[in-house]
Ligand SMILES: Nc1ncnc2c1ncn2[C@@H]1O[C@H](COP(=O)(O)OP(=O)(O)OP(=O)(O)O)[C@@H](O)[C@H]1O
C-alpha cells in the first residue's frame with residue numbers, strides 16, 4: 001500500500017498492488033491520476049507518506065515520519081532490484097552507447113571492465129543495437145535511444161523493470177521496436193510494470209491491466225476482459241474517450 005500527498009493534496013489514496021514474478025502489468029488512466037507518482041514511489045524516487053514497499057528481501061515501511069539516513073540506505077538496497085526507464089531516455093550524452101550500458105556495473109558494482117563490456121555487448125545484441133555500440137546517443141533515433149536505455153537498466157540485473165510512458169515520445173513504428181523488446185523480456189520472465197497510453201500494447205502484451213483514477217486503482221484484471229467489458233463506469237468512460 002502506498003499513500004502520498006503533495007502540499008495536502010492526496011495524490012495516492014492508498015494504492016495496493018501485489019506483483020507476481022514474471023508479470024507484465026500495464027497501468028493506464030487519465031493525466032494527473034497519479035500513475036507516475038505511484039511508479040516513482042515504488043523505488044523511492046518519491047517518498048511515500050504512508051505504506052510499504054517490498055521487493056525481494058527489502059521492505060521499507062513509511063508511517064508519516066521523517067525520511068532518515070537509514071531509510072535512504074534501505075532505499076538504495078531496494079533500488080538495486082529495480083530498473084527504471086523514462087519517457088525521455090536520459091542517456092549520458094557524452095558517452096557512447098556501450099559506455100552508457102557499462103557505466104553503472106563498473107562504477108557501482110565494480111564489475112571488471114572486460115566483463116562489463118562483454119555483458120553490455122550481449123545486452124545491446126538483445127535489444128537489437130549491437131551495431132550501435134560505438135555511437136553517441138544524439139546520433140540514434142528515439143527508438144534506438146530508448147532501447148539503449150533499457151539495455152542500460154538491464155545491465156544492473158534488476159528483478160523488476162519500471163517504465164513511465166516509454167514510447168510516448170516516439171513515432172508509432174519506432175515505438176513498436178521498443179515494445180518488441182519489452183515483449184521479449186516478458187518472454188524471458190522479467191517482471192515489468194509499465195505506465196502507458198498505448199492501449200493496443202496494454203491489451204495485447206499485459207498479463208494484467210490497472211485502471212487508475214483520482215489516486216486509486218479503480219479496476220484491474222485481464223486485459224481482454226477489461227477492454228471488452230469494463231466493470232466500473234469510470235473505466236468505461238475513460239476507455240470510450242480514448243479508443
Ligand atoms: N512534485 C510534485 N509536487 C506537487 N504536485 C505534484 C508533484 N508531482 C506530481 N504532482 C501532482 O500529483 C498528481 C499526479 O501526478 P502524476 O504525475 O503522478 O500523474 P500521471 O497520472 O502520471 O499523469 P500523466 O498521464 O499526465 O503523466 C497531479 O495532480 C500532479 O500535479
Ligand SMILES: [Mg+2]
Pocket residue numbers: 035036037164
Ligand atoms: Mg505521468
